Amino acid sequence: MNQAAPVPKENQGQPVVRIDGRLKVTGQASYPADIATANVAYGALATSSIARGKVSKLHTDDARAVPGVLDIITYGDMDQTDTPKFGNTGASSIAPLHDKTIFHDGQIIALVVAETFEAAEEASMLIRADYEDEPPSASFDSKGVKVEPAAGKSPMLQEDVKAGDFDAAYASAAVKIDQKYSTPTQHHNPIELFSTTAMWQGDQLTVHEPSQNVTGWKIELARQLKVDPGNVRIVSPYVGGAFGSKGPMTARTAIVAIAARRVGRPVRCVVSRMQAFNTQTYRAETRHRIRIGASKDGRITAFGHEGWEVTSRPDPYVVGGTSATGRMYNYGSVLTHVSVVHADRNTPGYMRSPPETPYVYALENAMDEMAVALGMDPVEFRRINEPEKEPIGGKPFSSRSLVKCYDQAAEAFGWSKRDAAVGSMRDGDWLVGMGCATAIYPTASAPCAARVRLTADGQVRVQCGSHEIGTGVRTIAGQMAAERLGIGMDKISVEMGDSALPPAPVSGGSISTASVCSAVLKACDAVRAKLFAAAVAGDGPLAGSGNAKLEMEQEKIVASGGKSAKLSDVFKAMQIGAIEEYAEFAPKGSTPEALKKLYAGQAEFHGGDQDKDSVKYAFGAEFVEVRVNSYTREIRVPRVVGAFAAGRIMNTRTARSQLMGGMIWGIGQALHEATEIDRRNARYVNRDLQDYLVPVNADIKQVDVILVPEVDLDVNPAGVKGLGELGNVGTAAAVASAVYHATGKRIRDLPIRIDDLI
Numbered sequence: 001m002n003q004a005a006p007v008p009k010e011n012q013g014q015p016v017v018r019i020d021g022r023l024k025v026t027g028q029a030s031y032p033a034d035i036a037t038a039n040v041a042y043g044a045l046a047t048s049s050i051a052r053g054k055v056s057k058l059h060t061d062d063a064r065a066v067p068g069v070l071d072i073i074t075y076g077d078m079d080q081t082d083t084p085k086f087g088n089t090g091a092s093s094i095a096p097l098h099d100k101t102i103f104h105d106g107q108i109i110a111l112v113v114a115e116t117f118e119a120a121e122e123a124s125m126l127i128r129a130d131y132e133d134e135p136p137s138a139s140f141d142s143k144g145v146k147v148e149p150a151a152g153k154s155p156m157l158q159e160d161v162k163a164g165d166f167d168a169a170y171a172s173a174a175v176k177i178d179q180k181y182s183t184p185t186q187h188h189n190p191i192e193l194f195s196t197t198a199m200w201q202g203d204q205l206t207v208h209e210p211s212q213n214v215t216g217w218k219i220e221l222a223r224q225l226k227v228d229p230g231n232v233r234i235v236s237p238y239v240g241g242a243f244g245s246k247g248p249m250t251a252r253t254a255i256v257a258i259a260a261r262r263v264g265r266p267v268r269c270v271v272s273r274m275q276a277f278n279t280q281t282y283r284a285e286t287r288h289r290i291r292i293g294a295s296k297d298g299r300i301t302a303f304g305h306e307g308w309e310v311t312s313r314p315d316p317y318v319v320g321g322t323s324a325t326g327r328m329y330n331y332g333s334v335l336t337h338v339s340v341v342h343a344d345r346n347t348p349g350y351m352r353s354p355p356e357t358p359y360v361y362a363l364e365n366a367m368d369e370m371a372v373a374l375g376m377d378p379v380e381f382r383r384i385n386e387p388e389k390e391p392i393g394g395k396p397f398s399s400r401s402l403v404k405c406y407d408q409a410a411e412a413f414g415w416s417k418r419d420a421a422v423g424s425m426r427d428g429d430w431l432v433g434m435g436c437a438t439a440i441y442p443t444a445s446a447p448c449a450a451r452v453r454l455t456a457d458g459q460v461r462v463q464c465g466s467h468e469i470g471t472g473v474r475t476i477a478g479q480m481a482a483e484r485l486g487i488g489m490d491k492i493s494v495e496m497g498d499s500a501l502p503p504a505p506v507s508g509g510s511i512s513t514a515s516v517c518s519a520v521l522k523a524c525d526a527v528r529a530k531l532f533a534a535a536v537a538g539d540g541p542l543a544g545s546g547n548a549k550l551e552m553e554q555e556k557i558v559a560s561g562g563k564s565a566k567l568s569d570v571f572k573a574m575q576i577g578a579i580e581e582y583a584e585f586a587p588k589g590s591t592p593e594a595l596k597k598l599y600a601g602q603a604e605f606h607g608g609d610q611d612k613d614s615v616k617y618a619f620g621a622e623f624v625e626v627r628v629n630s631y632t633r634e635i636r637v638p639r640v641v642g643a644f645a646a647g648r649i650m651n652t653r654t655a656r657s658q659l660m661g662g663m664i665w666g667i668g669q670a671l672h673e674a675t676e677i678d679r680r681n682a683r684y685v686n687r688d689l690q691d692y693l694v695p696v697n698a699d700i701k702q703v704d705v706i707l708v709p710e711v712d713l714d715v716n717p718a719g720v721k722g723l724g725e726l727g728n729v730g731t732a733a734a735v736a737s738a739v740y741h742a743t744g745k746r747i748r749d750l751p752i753r754i755d756d757l758i
């Protein structure tokens with residue numbers, strides 16, 4: 001694989017290396033479960049062995065008899081706390097130790113606390129429960145599931161979008177398809193396991209836990225524990241794999257906090273990989289029906305997208321990706337409907353590009369089928385259906401460089417060498433297939449605060465309660481300060497991942513770079529304003545340059561006339577040693593309560609399809625080559641090329657890394673990833689990394705990322721569109737289309753397996 005970072009083009013920042021890269025690869029970065037603390041006790045969860053029913057009796061005597069066991073937190077012990085809530089901050093309303101009802105397999109029934117990890121584990125396995133159990137409903141088609149319309153039930157789907165008269169347009173279309181697609185359950189498997197370390201000092205509670213939302217969790221944990229949020233601190237300086245899995249707070253956090261208070265010692269609970277499948281969130285399985293109608297010359301006149309998603313009994317979690325698929329092309333008419341299917345399962349949650357990954361997969365696989373039905377090149381088919389305005393509300397796109405992405409990716413991939421005839425391209429024993437698909441992700445930002453301090457010797461400290469979840473945002477925030485203040489990266493430090501810092505929104509929805517950079521930019525500009533005023537004042541080193549345009553570079557203030565002053569001299573004139581500025585950024589269109597909500601841990605998102613003036617999305621085009629062995633049907637992906645346009649690129653190295661990782665995940669979704677469910681007991685079966693397949697190095701060959709220049713100052717002051725979730729949207733459809741091109745088999749249910757091609 002080519003490891004070079006892309007050379008910056010227009011509106012693209014330098015490929016600065018990660019400021020925490022060395023710490024991470026040398027093991028010096030301290031993850032939340034690494035925090036050294038004296039006198040720590042260990043927690044281990046005991047979980048249910050049924051998926052539906054009630055605990056009638058819990059037997060804990062054998063567990064209590066294990067040497068070293070200090071306490072067991074179970075039914076009754078959480079009565080003084082408030083129950084978890086389902087929403088943007090809380091993963092689920094299922095309140096495991098408040099209520100003996102069992103909603104899903106592997107539900108927490110107790111937390112054992114012991115002197116050692118081994119004692120806690122052993123004791124947790126000796127806890128036995130008697131149940132009144134009922135037959136569970138596992139998923140789609142199970143008896144007893146409850147199906148209802150999803151719109152308005154979840155913050156992620158306000159309404160079923162529609163436009164024009166779909167029924168009439170579809171009925172009269174010259175060429176049409178009507179197909180069903182599905183995506184499987186997928187589980188988060190970050191290398192850093194889920195963990196909580198809770199410690200009290202008097203009334204002050206500090207929780208070390210990997211989190212994408214330290215401010216939100218501080219408020220939510222305080223609510224559950226009925227304590228003052230000022231007494232709660234969440235610390236999460238590094239996160240080893242997030243992708244949504246560490247976004248919502250789960251029930252465990254409060255349980256471990258209560259345990260720590262009871263035993264009067266810090267308690268650390270690291271959840272086993274197997275238990276994480278049931279106690280954390282996951283991507284639920286989805287089903288889709290897509291109808292597309294078009295004229296003979298390939299103009300789409302009707303687009304219908306119906307989706308079905310599985311969730312738990314009590315919580316209407318739904319992703320509803322029709323908001324994006326319904327705005328993708330110039331459809332003429334649109335009809336969408338999303339249904340939610342309540343089963344005996346834990347509540348799903350965010351997983352990288354939650355709405356777009358399954359819904360755009362279905363759309364883009366269908367687009368390829370439609371191109372085949374029309375006898376048209378799939379790139380050309382998308383090109384002629386490129387919209388002037390989005391079809392639902394008729395709003396303009398703030399910017400849309402999709403065609404440029406297709407042009408550049410097709411050129412780099414060598415699409416023109418593709419022989420369109422199915423099964424026509426061969427290399428020895430291998431059938432060669434080529435496919436493509438569109439990537440789309442909404443561009444949003446949310447209120448964010450930051451503090452920037454510049455000292456006379458040119459040291460900069462940036463503080464922001466955002467989260468380094470592996471994206472490089474710590475480095476990028478530093479780059480923004482370095483650029484605005486004219487300071488080298490070696491003199492910049494950035495603190496993140498602590499609720500004691502200025503609050504930032506949840507690091508989800510690909511909003512962090514835009515939100516954090518906009519706040520850092522604002523704080524830096526306040527620092528600059530003070531320095532500039534002092535520099536040109538009567539007794540300042542640039543006295544008389546009041547009308548000049550001033551810039552900061554190389555620790556100097558430089559006037560447009562050519563005069564300059566050293567930073568240290570300006571500080572000397574000001575008779576101070578440091579300037580510190582605190583800034584609060586709120587996106588255009590924010591409500592008067594937006595900043596108050598930031599401090600209350602509720603991010604007010606702006607952008608995407610929500611703004612009045614325009615819709616805001618980042619786009620990409622992905623091309624995939626597959627090889628299918630003509631004897632064994634083994635499927636390989638030797639080559640992927642993606643071209644993406646996402647406004648200002650802060651750092652071409654970290655951007656490429658995000659997009660490359662996204663496409664690799666997309667290959668995994670196409671060919672590997674699926675949680676298998678034993679439908680008899682609603683149980684996840686492959687709960688480990690041996691049986692839960694993800695791509696390894698041998699599965700991935702060449703992955704090329706092209707960063708297409710784009711300028712869009714409508715999206716936010718930093719001009720940044722998020723791209724963390726863009727890369728894995730569309731990839732699976734491109735693979736499915738390439739498999740069709742190679743073999744003539746259209747696979748609509750993911751993942752695509754050897755068996756499907758026999």
Ligand code: MOS
Binds near residue numbers: 350
């Ligand atoms: Mo992301 S799935 O919005 O953390």
